[in-house]
Amino acid sequence: MRVQEIAIAKIRRPLPRQNDQAKVQKLMESIQEIGLLEPIDVLEVEGEYYGFSGCHRYEACQRLGYETIRCNVRRAPRSVLKMHLA
Template identity: 75%
Template sequence: MVKVQEIPLNQIRRPLPRQNDPQKVEFLMESIREIGQQEPIDVLEVDGQYYGFSGCHRYEACQRLGKETILARVRKAPKSVLMRHLA
């Protein structure tokens, strides 16, 4: 079951480093500042921990705007699913 909710940014682990496009982050910051976050990021919830693998530009934009939470689509998953994402 997938649930959309606000998640504290500091509770989302991002195990795979990504290189973000600075212009895209700036554009998203402006958009989020003006109309709010329109599209949730996707996170896995494994044993009460949140892991983010997508939405890296939105994540950075919210971080740089000083937001405490981010709108996320949360999918509960077992450790085996997490391991597949990390492989």
């Protein structure tokens, strides 16, 4: 696994999730004050990025207008992606 900055627009969120908006707001305040401390996890499959965790951090950075987000990137074959989507 490696850490890298990835364009938020390039990260696909294939599983819909309802975020706790109070938590997102608190994260936005924290990120503005001290930055994003914990990268989100993404799966890289054939050059495309898929996010399955860090939903609140992702939304907070998106709402703050960040163009990129720090990610823990794990490369995987399409078969692993299919397991996450099952």
